[in-house]
Amino acid sequence: MDGKRLLIICSAIFLVLLLLAYLSQDVALGTNFVFIGIMVMIAPYSIYKFFEFRRLKRYEDGFPAFLRDVAESQRAGLSIIQAIRVASKNDYGLLSIEIKRMNAKLSWNVPLEKVLNDFSRKVRKNKTMVRSIMIMQEANKSGGNIEETMESLANNIDMIREVQDEKGMLMHQQVMMMYAIFFIFLGISIALIKFLIPMLQTQAFDMGAVQGFSSNPCSVCMDGGEGCAPCELFFGVSSSFGFGGKEDPSGYYKALFFLMIIIQGFFSGLIAGQVGSDSIIAGLRHSMIMLLLGIFAFILVIKLGFI
Numbered sequence: 001m002d003g004k005r006l007l008i009i010c011s012a013i014f015l016v017l018l019l020l021a022y023l024s025q026d027v028a029l030g031t032n033f034v035f036i037g038i039m040v041m042i043a044p045y046s047i048y049k050f051f052e053f054r055r056l057k058r059y060e061d062g063f064p065a066f067l068r069d070v071a072e073s074q075r076a077g078l079s080i081i082q083a084i085r086v087a088s089k090n091d092y093g094l095l096s097i098e099i100k101r102m103n104a105k106l107s108w109n110v111p112l113e114k115v116l117n118d119f120s121r122k123v124r125k126n127k128t129m130v131r132s133i134m135i136m137q138e139a140n141k142s143g144g145n146i147e148e149t150m151e152s153l154a155n156n157i158d159m160i161r162e163v164q165d166e167k168g169m170l171m172h173q174q175v176m177m178m179y180a181i182f183f184i185f186l187g188i189s190i191a192l193i194k195f196l197i198p199m200l201q202t203q204a205f206d207m208g209a210v211q212g213f214s215s216n217p218c219s220v221c222m223d224g225g226e227g228c229a230p231c232e233l234f235f236g237v238s239s240s241f242g243f244g245g246k247e248d249p250s251g252y253y254k255a256l257f258f259l260m261i262i263i264q265g266f267f268s269g270l271i272a273g274q275v276g277s278d279s280i281i282a283g284l285r286h287s288m289i290m291l292l293l294g295i296f297a298f299i300l301v302i303k304l305g306f307i
Contacts, residue, residue, distance in 0.1 A: 003045070003048055003049065003052065006044060006045055006048055007045055010040055010041050010044055010045055011041065013037070013040050013041075014037040014038070014040055014041040017033045017034070017036055017037035017040065018033070018034065018037055020033045021033035021034050021037070029240075030236060031233070031236030031237055031239070031240045032240045034236075035237075035240065042266075043288065046284035046285075046287065046288060047284075047288075049281045049284055050281065050282070050284050050285050052125070052281075053279060053281050053282055055094065056123060056125060056126040056129075058093055058094040058095070059094060059095045059098070059123055059126065059129065060126055060128060060129060060157070060161065061093060061095075061161075062092030062093045062094065062095035062096070063092075063095060063129055063132070063154075063157060064153075064154035064155075064157045064158050064161075065090075065092055065154075066087055066090075066092050066095060066099060067132070067150045067151070067153050067154040067157075068150070068151060068154045069083070069086070069087045069090055070083040070084060070087055070147075070150050071083075071146075071147040071148075071150035071151045071154070072147075073086050073087065074146055074147040074150070075147050080112065080136075080140055080146065081106050081112055084099070084102055084103055084106060085103050085106065085107075087099055088100050088102070088103035098119060098122065102115050102116075102119060105118070112140065113137060116133050116136060116137055119133065120133045120134070128157060128160055132153045132157065135149065135153060136149075136150070136153070164278070167278070168276060168277065171275050171276045172276065174272075174275045174276065175272045175275060175276040175286070178268050178269075178271055178272040178275070178286070179268075179272070179286075179290070181268065182264060182265055182268045182290050182294065185260075185261070185264050186261055186294055186297060186298065189257040189260065189261060189298075190257075190298070190301055190306070190307055192253075192257070193250070193253055193254060193257060193307045194306070194307045196253070197249060197250050197253055217231075217252065218230075218231035218234060218235070218246075218252050219249075221235075222246050222247070231252075233255075233259075234251075234252050234255040234256060234259075235251075235252075235255075237255035237258060237259065238251035238252065238254060238255040239251075241254075241255075241258065241299060241302075242302075242303075243255055243258070243302065250307075254302065254307075257298075258295075258298055261294045261295070261298055262291060262294070262295070264290075264294075265287065265290035265291045265293075265294045266287045266290070266291060267287075268286070268287075268290055269283050269284065269285070269286035269287025269288070269289065269290045269291070270283040270284070270286075270287055271283065272286040273285070273286055273287075
């Protein structure tokens with residue numbers, strides 16, 4: 001299954017769950033449908049993109065060795081097609097499967113240009129490999145010292161990977177900093193709920209009789225009304241996860257910080273991926289880790305009665 005088809009399926013399930021949430025006429029049940037829909041929309045596609053990213057990196061790991069073996073075979077007097085046939089017997093990790101497919105197509109007299117174009121489409125999201133394949137095609141068309149071109153390509157790819165690995169090591173500290181920032185935010189959120197809400201409730205009790213002050217900003221939306229959609233969202237989240245009822249001020253704040261933790265975790269993970277691997281797609285892994293740990297820790301603290 002390709003990414004577009006998976007995205008269409010996830011989107012369709014998400015829309016169905018949104019429709020069920022609308023038809024349920026129950027805020028708590030509707031919120032559950034929406035939350036599940038968001039997870040269905042994000043999680044499968046994120047996992048797919050992560051494994052696709054890892055697959056392309058493993059292809060890139062074996063590609064320089066493949067180019068060098070082809071160059072050595074050409075130095076021995078073989079054509080590029082014969083060199084690929086010889087290389088198909090070697091081990092290049094995950095890339096070996098694609099090399100064997102290339103050899104199978106060539107054995108059926110499929111033109112080399114079409115075989116390379118098919119492989120280029122499979123790795124189209126790895127710009128380094130796509131450019132290398134284009135250079136291979138042009139070198140094969142123009143003739144000359146093709147093996148030197150192959151060797152140079154392999155060396156350049158290794159140099160690029162070394163620079164990327166060195167950058168990754170330098171950026172690892174920045175990635176760890178993003179995790180630290182997220183968990184500090186999680187701790188501050190729990191501390192605010194622990195100490196701020198009792199203070200607000202005390203203040204509301206002292207001022208309530210005089211000014212009608214309430215520690216719950218959504219107190220005017222207890223029975224619904226215009227402009228109460230955000231409060232209905234907080235009420236739904238609070239009811240769905242057992243944070244408290246509408247009349248409980250702590251339920252509003254727990255739902256508010258819960259949603260803030262989800263947003264912070266998701267986008268912090270994307271930034272960590274961009275910083276550490278120069279790819280937002282790689283950050284989806286960090287996003288899922290932060291989301292799961294943050295949600296689990298927040299709910300666990302509440303269920304254990306710490307806040």
